[in-house]
Amino acid sequence: MTARVGVITFPGTLDDVDAARAVRLSGAEAVSLWHADADLKGVDAVIVPGGFSYGDYLRCGAIAKFAPVMKSVVEAAEGGMPVLGICNGFQVLCEAGLLPGALTRNAGLHFVCRDVWLEVANNTTAWTTRFELGADILVPLKSGEGRYVASEAVLDELEGDGRVVFRYRDNPNGSMRDIAGISSANGRVVGLMPHPEHATEALTGPSDDGLGLFLSVLDAVLAAA
Template identity: 75%
Template sequence: MTRIGVITFPGTLDDADAARAVRYADAEPVALWHGDADLRGVDAVVVPGGFSYGDYLRAGAIARFAPVMTSVVDAARGGMPVLGICNGFQILCEAGLLPGALLRNGGLHFVCRDQPLRVERTATAWTSGYAEGAEIVIPVKNMDGRFAAAQSTVDELEGEGRVVFRYAGSNPNGSVRDIAGISSADGRIVGLMPHPEHAIDTLTGPSTDGLGMFRSVLSGVLA
């Protein structure tokens, strides 16, 4: 069975939800502690949402130096699939695994709502189960969710097809070019602000659209 690590930092809120999503995808969730560098032989890693270390300094800036992230960075650069959700996306950017930064929302308000997204890239370890151009609904909840980067970096992401998700309809936080999620060049690392782990069961979410990300990686770890 595929084993997917889910990291817990002080201030993490969505680790239990991410572990639940992994179980829904018929994989085994493995708890990873921020102060432990051992990845316990997992096949992939989820860096979940929350407010790691209270978001002191700026979101993700302290978590990037946690012992577990040293191992995640090494594993990711060796090809292990890594998914960063919300605060996890911020941490991956701070760690240099993804470009750009997540800044305070354009309206300076915390945003929490069901958000339509357009799937822009399916050639990643985490999105192969979707159809390109499909519209899905995933909850978004963030205060520092505005993706920003130098124009040259954004042009590079667009040119290389590394924009994975784009906000559809309205942009909840002012992200440049409506970018909701991006990937590494090889498609093994994906970061997004919306929360796919909150869209795996219609009993608790707006859809089951998020489950596709956790199912996609089951084949992605073998690629």
């Protein structure tokens, strides 16, 4: 069986090609999904990639959540399909209600573009089983609205349930409790601000650490087959 992973393209998406390449490097088949088409084409998992969907008008991801493809993604995620949101994709998943909290302007109001070290805080999600718990991974971050915020009650719930998946070692954007990525309650939906798809080969990225997410979901899909 060859796992099929869908990669969505919205107007303004710019990291879909890199996400699809990361999927192929993991050994899965990358399937292009169009924002205006509700058909998920029978994929086994979905990636909502980074960029500036619909120009980031209103709030980042606020318009994308209404796209026909996202209605299908929400339904599929509620049925247990693995979904990964990267950067703008993380924002879209929060806006769509698949993940709690929100992403706001970075502390200092500057766009941050640099490689960052992340701690793997949960290696039991569908996207993180290939990592050692507590491992450090090096991936790029590039966002102006990447500061994760939520109420203290939500933050406590995320911490208590082990749903903080990645933490910044050196918090570059003021995210509450150093949170770089979180998961749904069942661990099937994960969102993070840094870009693992830009860290899949040592030649072109700061590391190949990001490939672990794509290998992990391949394992999850094959285990469920």
